[in-house]
Amino acid sequence: MKIGIIGATGNAGSALFAEATKRGHQAAAIVRDPAKARELLGGGASILERDAFDLTADDLSAFDVVVNAFGATPDQAYLHVDLTQSLIDGASGENAPRLIFILGAGSLTTGGDNHLFVDDLRNLPGAEAWVSIPENQLKQLEQLRTVTQVDWVGVSPSAHFIPGEATKPTLGGEALLYAPDGESHTTTGTMAVAILDEIENPAHRLTRFTVSDS
Template sequence: MKIGIIGASGKAGRDIFAEAVRRGHETTALVRDANRAAEVLGSDAAVLERDAFDLTQADLAGFDVVVNAFGTTPDQAFEHVDLARHLVETVDAQEPRLVFILGAGSLRTGEDRHLFVEDIAESPGSEAWIAIPQAQLRELKYLRDIQGVNWVGISPGALFEPGPAAGVRLGKDELLADEAGNSRTSTGTMAIAVLDEIEDPAHRNTRFCVVDG
């Protein structure tokens, strides 16, 4: 399968790239800096050096799946929605399939099923970075309103950090946690969930979540 990964040299993207290569897929890093990608992914990694907002229909047409693991700084968080819109408007109908790595803020939690982003907003120091989960919530809302494009979104747990896979536990729109109340997703776990979904699609035009299991 031909897989393109936007943000392949970033926190989530690098493990997704490695897992796709490990499984034998024809995998291309779609990145702004080819030198940086070579440092992170290896000099033999297939790279298309392109700003994500400059990707054209011709660029994307050769892929079966494009994974959006794009990351931003808080002051540029609005680009999450902008890039989702650009990809949706650029792909040719149902191909390639779009896979979006979303945030945990759009998940539901508590007995009243409030959005987790509300809890994030109450965390000390969150004002410095809450623009990102807020933007990713808007991104999901945008995706849920579109038609005619084959997409899926995947959200991690409350804590999303680099690390090897630690089991895979899937859910839908609820923030998952273990018996101790921990809600964690390693980048390795996310990579496995992404590739499992690519190889054996179980979700269409919806979002699901994954935590270490």
């Protein structure tokens, strides 16, 4: 398949690019800095030099699937929502790709009362410096849940989303997952495997699922 990866030079995006390439797919890094992408992904990497907000319907229709692994700094966390809308608008026509969004863990539920995990995050020391990211990723999911005209799926990691090799993914629905060691974590490698599995054998549509290390 032809898979476009927005944010392919980030931790999640580069793991996705490597996994897609390993499986024989035509992966393309959608990036603003092609030199950085080639340095990180290899000189032979397929690259579409484009700001994600400038992607046109024609750009998107060149792919079977576009994965949004975009990450923003806390002061620009609202861009998660803005880019989601931009991609939805661009993928609403004929030959539109499937859209896969990597979301945060903040929108998952936890505890006996099934409260949102972002409520716990807000109470952590120093959270005011970064909590805008999970808050806007929650808005991103709420935004996606109003969309029916685009083939989309969201994927959330566990509480700690960290660089690392893949384990066998454990999948869940709306609740925060915990690995066998009692901690809540997902490596970028595990996330990449789960997303490529979903691309090759679609099991979710117009919904969000979550991924944990095993």
